[in-house]
Amino acid sequence: GAGVSQSPRYKVAKRGQDVALRCDPISGHVSLFWYQQALGQGPEFLTYFQNEAQLDKSGLPSDRFFAERPEGSVSTLKIQRTQQEDSAVYLCASSLVAGQSYEQYFGPGTRLTVT
């Protein structure tokens, strides 16, 4: 079946622009995670959704970052007034149920470059 997909795969934004990154999780997956991966580093947690509820947004680096999952499936990560330090790969992952043992399936990521 289809895996997790993300769009766009690459995004170049000028400093100060707003961007929206989309994640299509595996159908039926309850949990959805967003991670930020700087070049050569491990992913860092941004936010978590269980269905449409955003249960943890403790990793969002500033109030310029906003995420939503209004119908419990597709999710969008929005970054307002982008800064150079926002340049990174943004990974989305989903898992079938909420639970620490369950495998997270990752998308290919969106590489954001802020110039």
Next chain:
Amino acid sequence: AQTVTQSQPEMSVQEAETVTLSCTYDTSENNYYLFWYKQPPSRQMILVIRQEAYKQQNATENRFSVNFQKAAKSFSLKISDSQLGDTAMYFCAFGGTSYGKLTFGQGTILTVHP
């Protein structure tokens, strides 16, 4: 808060040989899971192996096995009979919250040479 440390930025191994990647972590939790994920160049991250903290038996998946030392907070990955397709960045990850939020290490780039 949890921390995960991978002290080997890069490793290399000859095809068919065995290699071990190191990982240590720090936590005050008692019930958690540990994972190794593989991220091939320009490809998606995939799960290699997982270990439940309350299980003493080390997990194995075909050529991949772990050495889990709970008291030492150590979780190394052994890859036997290395293959060219094993070339990737490997991440150790800690899963401790009820819903599965992952804390990753910095990664180890593994190169398998023919």
